[in-house]
Amino acid sequence: MKKYSPSERKSLRVAALAGGVGGAKLAQGLAALLPPEDLTIIVNTGDDMEFLGLKICPDVDTVLYTLSERANPSTGWGVKEDSFACLSALKSLGEEGWFKLGDQDLATHLLRTQGLRDGKSLTQVIGDLARRMGISHTILPMCDAPYPTLLETDAGVLDFQTYFVQQQCSPVVKRIYWNHEKPGEASPQVMQTLQEADCVIFCPSNPFVSIDPILSLTGVRELLKTRFCAALSPIIQGKAVKGPAAKMFQELGFQPSASAVAATYQDLLDVFFLDVLDEAELPAVQSLGMDCLAIPSLMPTLTERTQTADLMLKYIQTLKSQGETL
Amino acid sequence: MKKYSPSERKSLRVAALAGGVGGAKLAQGLAALLPPEDLTIIVNTGDDMEFLGLKICPDVDTVLYTLSERANPSTGWGVKEDSFACLSALKSLGEEGWFKLGDQDLATHLLRTQGLRDGKSLTQVIGDLARRMGISHTILPMCDAPYPTLLETDAGVLDFQTYFVQQQCSPVVKRIYWNHEKPGEASPQVMQTLQEADCVIFCPSNPFVSIDPILSLTGVRELLKTRFCAALSPIIQGKAVKGPAAKMFQELGFQPSASAVAATYQDLLDVFFLDVLDEAELPAVQSLGMDCLAIPSLMPTLTERTQTADLMLKYIQTLKSQGETL
Numbered sequence: 001m002k003k004y005s006p007s008e009r010k011s012l013r014v015a016a017l018a019g020g021v022g023g024a025k026l027a028q029g030l031a032a033l034l035p036p037e038d039l040t041i042i043v044n045t046g047d048d049m050e051f052l053g054l055k056i057c058p059d060v061d062t063v064l065y066t067l068s069e070r071a072n073p074s075t076g077w078g079v080k081e082d083s084f085a086c087l088s089a090l091k092s093l094g095e096e097g098w099f100k101l102g103d104q105d106l107a108t109h110l111l112r113t114q115g116l117r118d119g120k121s122l123t124q125v126i127g128d129l130a131r132r133m134g135i136s137h138t139i140l141p142m143c144d145a146p147y148p149t150l151l152e153t154d155a156g157v158l159d160f161q162t163y164f165v166q167q168q169c170s171p172v173v174k175r176i177y178w179n180h181e182k183p184g185e186a187s188p189q190v191m192q193t194l195q196e197a198d199c200v201i202f203c204p205s206n207p208f209v210s211i212d213p214i215l216s217l218t219g220v221r222e223l224l225k226t227r228f229c230a231a232l233s234p235i236i237q238g239k240a241v242k243g244p245a246a247k248m249f250q251e252l253g254f255q256p257s258a259s260a261v262a263a264t265y266q267d268l269l270d271v272f273f274l275d276v277l278d279e280a281e282l283p284a285v286q287s288l289g290m291d292c293l294a295i296p297s298l299m300p301t302l303t304e305r306t307q308t309a310d311l312m313l314k315y316i317q318t319l320k321s322q323g324e325t326l
Numbered sequence: 327m328k329k330y331s332p333s334e335r336k337s338l339r340v341a342a343l344a345g346g347v348g349g350a351k352l353a354q355g356l357a358a359l360l361p362p363e364d365l366t367i368i369v370n371t372g373d374d375m376e377f378l379g380l381k382i383c384p385d386v387d388t389v390l391y392t393l394s395e396r397a398n399p400s401t402g403w404g405v406k407e408d409s410f411a412c413l414s415a416l417k418s419l420g421e422e423g424w425f426k427l428g429d430q431d432l433a434t435h436l437l438r439t440q441g442l443r444d445g446k447s448l449t450q451v452i453g454d455l456a457r458r459m460g461i462s463h464t465i466l467p468m469c470d471a472p473y474p475t476l477l478e479t480d481a482g483v484l485d486f487q488t489y490f491v492q493q494q495c496s497p498v499v500k501r502i503y504w505n506h507e508k509p510g511e512a513s514p515q516v517m518q519t520l521q522e523a524d525c526v527i528f529c530p531s532n533p534f535v536s537i538d539p540i541l542s543l544t545g546v547r548e549l550l551k552t553r554f555c556a557a558l559s560p561i562i563q564g565k566a567v568k569g570p571a572a573k574m575f576q577e578l579g580f581q582p583s584a585s586a587v588a589a590t591y592q593d594l595l596d597v598f599f600l601d602v603l604d605e606a607e608l609p610a611v612q613s614l615g616m617d618c619l620a621i622p623s624l625m626p627t628l629t630e631r632t633q634t635a636d637l638m639l640k641y642i643q644t645l646k647s648q649g650e651t652l
Contacts, residue, residue, distance in 0.1 A: 053440040080419045083411045089433035093458040107415035114379040132419040 017195035019044045019210020020059045021076030021242045022234050023203035024066035025299045029309030031137045040138040040193045046149030046213030047160040051099050054109040068133035078081050079104040098166040119292050123187050142214045147184035169244040173251045176208050178216050186217040202231035206245040207264045229268045233258035236275040259284040338638040341523035344537020345370045347402035347568045348560050349529035350392035350637050355631030357463045362607045366464040368518045370473030372539030373486040377425050380435040394459035405430040425490040449513050466515050468540045473510035475539050499577045504542050512543040520549050528557035532571040533590045559584035562601040587612040632644045
């Protein structure tokens with residue numbers, strides 16, 4: 001896959017907002033095209049959890065594993081060819097085993113937990129892990145302090161991993177919220193990245209539990225209103241490529257569709273990308289007052305991820321240069 | 327292997343002092359013969375270490391794994407058929423890999439570390455692990471606070487695991503010591519067990535780095551002078567069955583032999599057991615002012631461990647009943 005060369009385009013500083021599997025795919029495509037100084041990936045930490053004293057950051061790890069080509073291609077999360085001997089031993093010792101803790105994955109959690117106990121910030125620890133994995137792009141957790149996404153469901157208030165992994169997304173979601181008594185603070189590195197970005201790309205992640213946590217941090221939404229923002233739909237043909245986004249849309253009273261995703265970001269987006277299969281929704285999205293382009297977005301392999309990122313970046317460049325000449 | 331029945335012997339409350347592999351073998355034999363109310367195993371924690379924030383108790387774990395039949399029969403330590411996927415991942419992320427951390431073994435360390443972080447004492451946590459492993463006998467760490475054994479060597483002062491695993495016992499040991507500014511305190515459970523014991527058995531563990539740490543705790547040596555004490559030699563034919571005991575003897579200026587072991591405990595022992603291959607040393611040991619019996623002591627299998635324990639308990643019973651009738 002060729003890299004963008006300076007002759008083809010001006011430098012474009014991109015901040016990508018990402019959740020787990022879908023977000024990581026586009027982030028990997030962007031990373032194949034943009035040099036490290038032009039791409040920073042800001043990742044949701046609302047799903048973070050503690051398990052046996054270990055700090056686990058599922059979305060951050062999916063991005064780390066995907067960018068370092070460690071990810072399990074069949075699940076999208078976890079490490080490829082991982083084993084589960086420790087988890088089996090924990091179960092044989094009477095522990096709950098619903099959280100899928102791979103043996104190689106454990107190494108990441110051990111290093112992160114030790115870094116935090118040594119007094120490093122989550123941002124420092126994730127930076128350290130990215131370097132250890134040979135990743136040259138910057139990956140930032142959205143914030144340093146825990147800021148869990150809470151789901152009010154017909155089975156009570158659940159944190160995300162309990163809802164997602166233990167309960168297999170079966171409870172009906174009534175409301176998604178964060179601790180509004182004490183709003184989350186984006187890390188200084190996240191705020192600086194967003195301030196300096198020529199373009200903020202919302203990766204195809206669940207709007208409610210992957211992107212909204214980032215947007216819910218103090219000052220982020222206001223800052224993004226001053227930035228050029230683009231999003232790629234995580235919904236194709238009314239379905240989420242992975243995860244519970246479509247089910248959540250329905251439970252929260254929306255018809256799951258690409259244009260419904262665009263509507264949730266209406267006040268922020270300059271351009272929305274949807275899948276070629278949803279081309280019929282172009283007018284609906286345009287009626288929300290934003291540009292829209294249909295592109296292939298399933299991105300199973302790195303080649304397709306890079307192609308999708310390439311199409312997005314070129315279109316964003318075109319729109320931005322049009323904006324500059326107007 | 328038949329259990330002792332009340333018709334054969336009076337109840338004998340045994341406290342066994344143990345280090346790692348050798349100690350665990352005899353402890354397993356004793357556990358096959360004595361009911362849980364008559365046997366408590368007190369285990370060295372001078373080798374304990376932290377690795378990646380995990381609290382690791384090598385000797386305690388060897389006893390736990392041996393008594394629950396989880397131990398790796400070829401090494402004596404670690405879990406049988408364990409894998410090392412997490413350790414490999416840690417190495418690939420740039421960590422040192424000298425400490426052999428098995429994936430199943432990790433489950434034990436995770437549970438212990440979490441228990442301690444939750445505010446439980448090491449004694450409580452080990453009791454919990456023993457129950458989870460289906461062990462009905464009480465296994466006590468010698469103390470709740472860390473009390474590391476330090477080795478002054480020609481390569482500097484080393485903790486035990488660095489000397490034993492990382493440096494493969496190659497440095498010359500000049501002195502073995504503990505923090506004498508702040509003497510270690512045996513746990514209340516250890517002191518009570520020793521007070522109530524009819525007999526204290528020093529298992530065939532390294533005298534310097536397995537048994538001495540227990541004896542170095544405040545009040546233990548004085549208390550043992552009031553108890554009936556027996557020891558089984560960890561040295562057979564001038565060699566340690568496992569580990570650096572013989573090398574340490576030489577470096578500290580002693581000829582490694584069963585009688586040299588007996589001499590290190592001279593002020594404490596009522597009876598010393600040595601291997602049948604060392605029968606020639608019986609007079610030397612007797613000249614130290616203690617009874618002595620030669621028994622098979624290699625104990626590769628549970629059958630032999632139980633037979634050795636049986637021979638020891640019967641001889642101790644005989645000596646004690648003679649003492650009572652005198």
